[in-house]
Amino acid sequence: MPKFIYIIFGLMTCFWSAFAQEWKAPEEEKENVSIRLFDNEIETEGGVLFMNSCKSCHGSPTQEDFSLMLPSPGDLASAKVQNQTDGELFYKIRAGKGAMPKFGDALDQNEIWSLIAYVRSFNESYKQPEPNLEGVVIPNITLNLSFDDNVDKLVVKTLDENGNPMPDVTVKAFVKGHFGNYLLGKSRCNELGIAYFDIDSKMPGDEEGNMDIIVKASKGFGSAKVTQKMRVVDAVSFKSAIEGRHLWSVSKRAPYWLIVTFLSSLIGIWGTIIYVIVGLPKIKKQS
């Protein structure tokens, strides 16, 4: 009996969610647009985010390989999604609903816009709407990086155009790597316009301990990015993998123990052989 009730209940929730009324964005958010241009850089940024946060449910856009759930997450390159305005998509990603997580907490505005830029890149007929910048103040952020070697922290100061500290700026710091950037952290400036990032002094830099530090900052519609070579980690002395005497080195760099064993066995055995060969003619002398 209880089982039966569970089944009915389960089916009901399924139907309810499947036929639930369409997911609509509030009118006032529909017309929001990005003030950043959807260029290659922002698209790749969004692509990386998409891989990490969205692909598990939505699959790769245009591939129709989204996971099976109810309601269906759907392919984000589908007409159903692409026919919506940027503002609607922004709202849905920010607010979430049911199984669709609420990303507003996890991602900042710029990141959500970069996701939209990425999703839009699969739509050839898409034209990015011109932002209406009337009355919008775009903060001009200047970044100032320094390294505090007492506590191994990267110190990021954010300043406005007048050189005064700018609080409440979202700041992300990376280390530039060979195949992409390594995220040091994400933080928000305090009221003095300062954000700190821990740096592990064991990270591999160059011979002088330099690393390329990338810092990105954003507040409202304003953003800034600097790349700076800084001495932040211990100096590394690079060693050739075949330096010294090793089994895997060239013959000249064979380990001493091997040379000694090899040659002494060789000399011992061949010495004995030669002793016998040289001794054999003695047989004639004995006759």
Next chain:
Amino acid sequence: MMDSAEKSFKKVERDLLASVNWGVKSKVWMGFLLLLLVVCLFYYVKQLRNGLGVTGLNDIVSWGVYISNFVFFVAASLIGMLISSVLGLIGFKWITPILRIAEIIAVSFAMVAGLIIITDMGRPERLLNVFIFGRIQSPIIWDIVVVMTYVVISLLLLYVPLIPDIALCKDKKKGVPAFQRWIYKVLSLGFTYKPNQFKLVEKYIRILAVLIIPVALAIHTVTSWLFAMTLRAGWDTSIFGPYFVSGAFVAGCAAVIIAMYFFRKSYNLQDYITDSHFNKMGKLLVMVALIYVYFNINELLVAAYKLKSGEAEHLQSILWGHGSPMFWLVQIGGLVIPFVLLIIPKMRKPLPSLIISIVILVAAWYKRYVIVIPVQEHPFLPVQNVPDYYSHYTPTLPEIAITIAPFILVLIIMTVLSKVFPVVSVWEAKESSVEEQNR
């Protein structure tokens, strides 16, 4: 007393020197072998022209029957050491009549083993580069050095005990071709049966008998290291050295029994190589087979218990996958059943032990195949972006012919040696007949 000794000396000489000649039969046999060799050489020329592409080798399985054949030949040659030095030094007298047969087997298999390696080279004319640019860290260099050393010591261990017999041939065999007489003259080193000369000969035999033990162990241990020192599931085991050595004794004992049978039969040596020799060789074979079975279990079970990922794939393919029929046939049919049969005294008579030994020797060849090839079909790195047939290996016709050639060469060397020199040591046979009479 003296008289009867004199008489038995005469009989010994007559019996044992009888085979030193070139009769019609032996000429026909040699002609047949040479003809076969020419056919095989034809395929080798083909391989020289077109490279290793004529073989079934590929990127994945790059060691095929050439290498497993090489391992087999090195294995068979090891028996010289076990019989002529280990058993000899311990003081077993019964081995005297079969000493030389064991040594002939050792010499011919070891010499040809070196040639087999060359057939596995696509550009043999670059052989010298191995010596010029070889690294002493590489087991391949150790192998080359130790094979050459072993050939030299084996040759000496065949030659030094032969000196008195060569002198005898020089005196008694006047009818042989002039060239052969000249060889006798040079090689007899002016031996005149003086006690001091015998003393010298015996001293050098003793030195060589001791020297060959470490070298023989080294030759097959290093051969096993060619495998064990690479990063491959299935070869990556610490028991590989002793495993190879014990397997070598199994193959070698079988080879000696087969050779004993045919030499005894065609050279009428029934009085010297007796049923008792077959009996004792049979027992020796049982003993070494038991050791080998033990190592086999050890080698397999330790890996099969843990089933590390790479190991698992390899084991499943040889234990119940597509390589399993050959594996079980070789292990059960070619090792366990034969040695269990040999425990029965009747089976150690010449004919049954011949048949059992042939089965063991053939299985020993296939065993090397099972050791060398299936492992390469399961490398640690995944096999990607190659046609499917790449990961399976089947030897081609030229490859098979070039693999048969070494056997023919071994038979040729054995025939020549046994036709030019007595296969049973005459002076040692005389010595033991004296000992028998004094008893």
